[in-house]
Amino acid sequence: DPPGALSPDCSLNFNNGKDFQCAPGDSKVDGIARLPALDLQPYKAGTPVGVRFHLGGAWEPGLPDNLDVDLSLDGGKSWKTLATYDPQPGWRPVKIELGAWAGQIVRVRLRFWTADCLGNGGSGPFIDNLRAYDDTCSEPSDCDDDDPCTDDGCTLGKCTHADNAATCDDGNLCTSLDHCTVGKCQGGAKPCNDGNACTDDACEQASGACGFKQKGGGALCSDGEPCTAGDTCNGGTCTGGAKSDGGVCSDGNACTTGDQCAVGACKGKGVAVDGGACTDGDPCTLQDVCKAGTCAGPKAACDDGDPCTVDACQKIDALTKKCSTTPKCPP
Numbered sequence: 001d002p003p004g005a006l007s008p009d010c011s012l013n014f015n016n017g018k019d020f021q022c023a024p025g026d027s028k029v030d031g032i033a034r035l036p037a038l039d040l041q042p043y044k045a046g047t048p049v050g051v052r053f054h055l056g057g058a059w060e061p062g063l064p065d066n067l068d069v070d071l072s073l074d075g076g077k078s079w080k081t082l083a084t085y086d087p088q089p090g091w092r093p094v095k096i097e098l099g100a101w102a103g104q105i106v107r108v109r110l111r112f113w114t115a116d117c118l119g120n121g122g123s124g125p126f127i128d129n130l131r132a133y134d135d136t137c138s139e140p141s142d143c144d145d146d147d148p149c150t151d152d153g154c155t156l157g158k159c160t161h162a163d164n165a166a167t168c169d170d171g172n173l174c175t176s177l178d179h180c181t182v183g184k185c186q187g188g189a190k191p192c193n194d195g196n197a198c199t200d201d202a203c204e205q206a207s208g209a210c211g212f213k214q215k216g217g218g219a220l221c222s223d224g225e226p227c228t229a230g231d232t233c234n235g236g237t238c239t240g241g242a243k244s245d246g247g248v249c250s251d252g253n254a255c256t257t258g259d260q261c262a263v264g265a266c267k268g269k270g271v272a273v274d275g276g277a278c279t280d281g282d283p284c285t286l287q288d289v290c291k292a293g294t295c296a297g298p299k300a301a302c303d304d305g306d307p308c309t310v311d312a313c314q315k316i317d318a319l320t321k322k323c324s325t326t327p328k329c330p331p
Contacts, residue, residue, distance in 0.1 A: 010130040012127040014033075014112040014127075032110070033109060033127075034109045035107065037075075038098065038107070038108065040105065043103065044103070045103060046102065047099045048099055048134070049134050050097040050099065050133060051069075052130075052132075053094050054093055054128045054146075055085055055091070055126075055127060056092070056127075056128065057126045065086075065113075065114045067111070067112050068081050068110075068113065069082050069109075069110060069111075071101070071107070071108055073101065073104060073105075073107075090170035090175070091185070093183075093184075133145070135159035136157055136158060138154065140154045143161070145159075147183075148166055149168060150162060150183060163183040166180050167179050168180050168185035170185040172205075173206075174189065174204075175188060175189060175190055194212045197223075198221055198234075198238050199213060199214055199236060200212070217235070219232060221238035223240055227243045227249050227266050228241060229242075242264040243264075247260065249261050251266040253293070254276075254290065254295055256269075256270065256271055257269065258270050274290055275290065276290040277290075283315060283317075283319055284314070285298065285299060286298055309326060310325065311325050
């Protein structure tokens with residue numbers, strides 16, 4: 001599926017669906033785009049000049065689908081491959097440097113090919129912001145490379161493009177918190193978890209929505225109950241048989257001892273010695289200890305330094321807390 005468009009101009013799409021089909025094992029060129037001739041005759045060798053574009057699309061995983069960037073110095077009679085790009089979701093900037101061929105007229109073509117035609121579903125590549133570039137400059141505004149992951153500048157007549165750590169959009173609906181890393185926009189996998197051990201959770205590339213597919217009956221799981229055994233999935237639900245009474249378990253309370261299963265529930269037979277260290281799962285308590293089988297501790301102090309507020313510790317989760325304040329002085 002294509003990533004979101006970057007620009008309405010200078011775009012190419014090699015996706016033409018079923019025309020990709022061919023005999024098993026055959027290799028076949030499925031799409032070619034030839035750029036206009038580039039006149040590099042006025043440039044000296046090594047001048048920072050070439051072609052830029054953004055490459056997007058998610059080719060089929062595991063299949064050898066490729067995009068080649070080819071060069072010709074004889075008007076298109078023969079071609080030399082400069083670079084080959086493989087599958088990758090989202091957009092990524094591509095820069096083809098041609099300064100080594102300064103002083104000549106060159107042609108560049110973009111060639112999509114596959115060595116496994118029957119497996120190709122026509123999901124790319126997609127090319128956007130295609131343009132020739134000249135990285136000589138007189139001011140920083142001459143050096144905009146349309147890449148949010150570089151800080152562009154002009155030094156001694158030559159453009160510079162330093163990597164940054166800016167927020168960005170990698171065009172992949174199944175990533176989140178996208179940011180620039182080593183000059184590339186990337187994000188972490190979008191979390192998809194319905195909390196059910198009996199579903200396979202995955203993000204759908206086309207929509208970015210989370211999908212939850214039931215696991216087959218009999219798949220191993222854990223229902224989280226300490227007094228069940230042999231837990232398996234059935235109809236999308238994890239269930240297990242009750243352990244025999246007297247079976248060892250843990251009731252999750254550090255202040256009980258001799259925990260055993262009784263009628264499907266885990267219960268402590270005794271209590272720990274008062275004063276034993278424990279954790280009650282509340283970050284707003286300190287120096288938790290056992291007392292009469294219960295774990296507890298004194299509340300943490302909160303003081304924002306303002307005499308006109310009443311301060312209290314507020315639990316965010318098992319590890320995080322914050323001080324909440326309410327005004328007590330009249331405005």
